[in-house]
Amino acid sequence: MTQPIRLGIAGTGRMAARMLRALKHDPDVTVTAIASGDGARARWFADQCGVAEATGNLTDMVQNEQVDAVYVAGRTRDHAAAALQSVKARKPVLVEKPLALTADQARTLAEAARESDCLVMENLWCLALPAYLALRDQLAGGAYGSPVHLHFDFGYPVQPENHASLFDPDDGGVILDRAVYGVALALNLLGPVTDVDCNAQRNDRGVDVMADLRLHHQSGAVSHVAVALNALMSNTASLACTHGHLGLGAPVVGAEVLTASQMLPAAETEARPGAQVGLTDRIRAWPRARKIKRKRDMSAGRFLGYGADPYLPVLTHFVELIRGGQRESGLIPLDLSVSTLEILQQARGRTVEG
Known part of the structure; x- marks a missing residue:
């Protein structure tokens, strides 16, 4: 039996909670860790959602062996930096839209993803x-x-x-x-x-x-x-x-x-x-x-x-990319995300x- 993808969530706000609600309907993904700049907030959020691990340090989460992939759900201004940390750890990452705050940040992230052969996809779920x-x-x-x-x-x-x-x-x-x-x-x-x-x-x-x-x-x-x-x-x-x-x-x-x-x-x-x-x-x-x-x-x-749940199709696509060893989505390619931004x-x- 194929094991679920173990997902770490970076963020404890509205979108993190929204994604957790969607993931309840997806047996192919299990959330194993929560990260936030505020460790106490991360622990509280994890407890509310039934997630075992929580940390106030994103680096700790992306390097955690119990995390296969990352969902970046924090503030827009933090999207690119958080995603880059995941790329450095060679962890596939789904980034909440918009991919970054500026087009330059988006281009830098796209280049890093391709150089590292690491999957990065914007959550343009529609x-x-x-x-x-x-x-x-x-x-x-x-x-x-x-x-x-x-x-x-x-x-x-x-x-x-x-x-x-x-x-x-x-x-x-x-x-x-x-x-x-x-x-x-x-x-x-x-x-x-x-x-x-x-x-x-x-x-x-x-x-x-x-x-x-x-x-x-x-x-x-x-x-x-x-x-x-x-x-x-x-x-x-x-x-x-x-x-x-x-x-x-x-x-x-x-x-x-x-x-x-x-x-x-x-x-x-x-x-x-x-x-x-x-x-x-x-x-x-x-x-x-x-x-x-x-x-x-x-x-x-x-x-x-x-x-x-309306997020299920994009989650299914993300999981398929990970399991297929794909480095970029043909449905939501990085060039589309950069051009959009x-x-x-x-x-x-x-x-x-x-």
Whole structure:
């Protein structure tokens, strides 16, 4: 019987707790250690979660023989340094998004991972969801033509007292925390970006709480990524293509519904003067029929479930990479993570107050 991967978690905050909840549904991973800069906090957190080992020294955890791999779940500003320690210890590491605070940090981490032949993967977990994979496969199949425009929005209001790190001027803000999902998807579907525009609203501490990013792709396509910490958005994704449309239903971060529609050629009779009115035209002229069709279209969509927890697909992928001796993910490659962070950094730097 294959033994579970023994995972050490670096961090004791909200994301560490969230990952532990997901891992309860994954028999292929067991958490064996917790690390935090505060040893007492690490011990308390470990006790709450039923984990035997706890330490206030990350180096001790990554060198622990009872730890096979590491999940970095601390503050964004600490992601790169913590991941580098894991790389030095030759321990595969799953890093919470964003991969680092700056693009330079991300590039340094990627270079170290490749030089050490050590697996480093960003936890862009949405890209592993069945609905996201199906969206990518449908687009690649060619039936919907070429993608020309992506609209992605992700927003719901949260309060600073409950999410302090999101509102920290140093490494918080909606661009780093939420735009990362839309930008990664845009790169994944539409390819490299040549120009970035961004409008944002900031609070009285200078933290971006709402942002609209417009990405111009090398292919000529355009992506619009809207995110918010202070408003409820539609939380959907819409991909317009030359021969149809593909979409992800709400909640877009955790989507389980894929919608698809193809643009069929118009019937020749529509262009002929004096053509007889057919059954389709008569049905279109009936308001009740249009209402029924509208309700049917609104409920349409292919359900693609992720199982007991939305993090399970990415955890399964991470475990498969470790057991297969892989040094990089083809699904969430380091180049994608670095490019995503480059765009986020540009957006933060080019922000025009909205």
